[in-house]
Amino acid sequence: xxxxxxxxxxxxxxxxxxxxxxxxxxxxxxxxxxxxxxxxxxxxxxxxxxxxxxxxxxxxxxxxxxxxxxxxxxxxxxxxxxxxxxxxxxxxxxxxxxxxxxxxxxxxxxxxxxxxxxxxxxxxxxxxxxxxxxxxxxxxxxxxxxxxxxxxxxxxxxxxxxxxxxxxxxxxxxxxxxxxxxxxxxxxxxxxxxxxxxxxxxxxxxxxxxxxxxxxxxxxxxxxxxxxxxxxxxxxxxxxxxxxxxxxxxxxxxxxxxxxxxxxxxxxx
Amino acid sequence: xxxxxxxxxxxxxxxxxxxxxxxxxxxxxxxxxxxxxxxxxxxxxxxxxxxxxxxxxxxxxxxxxxxxxxxxxxxxxxxxxxxxxxxxxxxxxxxxxxxxxxxxxxxxxxxxxxxxxxxxxxxxxxxxxxxxxxxxxxxxxxxxxxxxxxxxxxxxxxxxxxxxxxxxxxxxxxxxxxxxxxxxxxxxxxxxxxxxxxxxxxxxxxxxxxxxxxxxxxxxxxxxxxxxxxxxxxxxxxxxxxxxxxxxxxxx
Numbered sequence: 001x002x003x004x005x006x007x008x009x010x011x012x013x014x015x016x017x018x019x020x021x022x023x024x025x026x027x028x029x030x031x032x033x034x035x036x037x038x039x040x041x042x043x044x045x046x047x048x049x050x051x052x053x054x055x056x057x058x059x060x061x062x063x064x065x066x067x068x069x070x071x072x073x074x075x076x077x078x079x080x081x082x083x084x085x086x087x088x089x090x091x092x093x094x095x096x097x098x099x100x101x102x103x104x105x106x107x108x109x110x111x112x113x114x115x116x117x118x119x120x121x122x123x124x125x126x127x128x129x130x131x132x133x134x135x136x137x138x139x140x141x142x143x144x145x146x147x148x149x150x151x152x153x154x155x156x157x158x159x160x161x162x163x164x165x166x167x168x169x170x171x172x173x174x175x176x177x178x179x180x181x182x183x184x185x186x187x188x189x190x191x192x193x194x195x196x197x198x199x200x201x202x203x204x205x206x207x208x209x210x211x212x213x214x215x216x217x218x219x220x221x222x223x224x225x226x227x228x229x230x231x232x233x234x235x236x237x238x239x240x241x242x243x244x245x246x247x248x249x250x251x252x253x254x255x256x257x258x259x260x261x262x263x264x265x266x267x268x269x
Numbered sequence: 270x271x272x273x274x275x276x277x278x279x280x281x282x283x284x285x286x287x288x289x290x291x292x293x294x295x296x297x298x299x300x301x302x303x304x305x306x307x308x309x310x311x312x313x314x315x316x317x318x319x320x321x322x323x324x325x326x327x328x329x330x331x332x333x334x335x336x337x338x339x340x341x342x343x344x345x346x347x348x349x350x351x352x353x354x355x356x357x358x359x360x361x362x363x364x365x366x367x368x369x370x371x372x373x374x375x376x377x378x379x380x381x382x383x384x385x386x387x388x389x390x391x392x393x394x395x396x397x398x399x400x401x402x403x404x405x406x407x408x409x410x411x412x413x414x415x416x417x418x419x420x421x422x423x424x425x426x427x428x429x430x431x432x433x434x435x436x437x438x439x440x441x442x443x444x445x446x447x448x449x450x451x452x453x454x455x456x457x458x459x460x461x462x463x464x465x466x467x468x469x470x471x472x473x474x475x476x477x478x479x480x481x482x483x484x485x486x487x488x489x490x491x492x493x494x495x496x497x498x499x500x501x502x503x504x505x506x507x508x509x510x511x512x513x514x515x516x517x518x519x520x521x
Binding site: 053054055056074075076078079083085087088089090092093094098102103106107108 | 280364
């Protein structure tokens, strides 16, 4: 019917206690696009991603992924997207191959196809030689690549990447973006990503939406956003639109967990 | 349209089994406590127990210690849930096209299997130390071992679903485990114990696990095996439902 991969209309999320994390936002993600969802800390990015990926129910509004409603058909929607979370979500005590294998099992990938698919994807991200290594021996960049491969194992139409390059060195970031673009071009994969690195969005995204205080304040191509704000690059445009104040994010339970995990030995290195 | 609901359960089960066998320190480390209890109490109190006319204490104590090691391993398996939450793997399962109930069942089954294996190792150790079970009753025994494992894995999952930090979980578990163990008839016969101990033991699910296990292995039990099995089955349903309900509310 439409050419939108993701369609969001008047989406709102209010948390207990009255915090309006996402306030009546609407946007369309065209099929086959690379869509950057930008915003300062606490602007509502992660809340939006959680609603799109069935982890959180919206308070009001509607959204569809590949024409499906995540609230009515969570399982069908889950089969249609892959996700790389902001924090690593691999099992460190398993090998790279086992992480892939278990994902295939959970997603109902036909067992006859599983080994071939895993091999292809692990070769694609250059980790096939390390398939039998425990994930805890991997660097941050290797884990990210593996997570991307895992997210693609059930051949989704959309790939969500929540800050896929945070904490990685420029070489690894460049490497990861090369992969993502290749996937987008070769497979027509729709990519929805968030990042704090504005130059990544400027370089890679075909569409950008900027969210602040729960509202979409700009939604266009990177070039149009830059020209309409009269700035030199997306970073300046972003600062101009969202202001210079530093945002103090309210720490939720997951942030406490994150702090504890760092205390346990900061795996994101 | 899900073709097969059992395969994801198997996958989640397999993950825990793999992790267990990969962690040698966990296998060996969790054998320490039961061995200390067996040797110190078994040989320490053995002569007193015999003098009181109760017979061989190792014979009495061993099923209790097997039940204890299963219960401790089972409840503590809840920590893996908190662990998976902290290290992110839980999210991976939560966005998979699998229901929460399936995830909870898979995890519980995995944790319970690990606890049963741990109990079986302790069972073999008790035989080395001098326990002489009725070999024909081993099947019944295994059934009770698995029953205890399921009940307390579901219990651990329930606690872990409503908590976020590991230290807190450890403390709560200690707070619950120790009284449940000491007041279950694992260490001393309940029929001669004071009324308040018997009253607590009466509502303690572990009592029925210990009693059933002892009945199966040695023929000495307070209740009939049928009653023990029925209570364990009932509590299993109760704790599984509670665990499933609390797990369905977990946010990631």
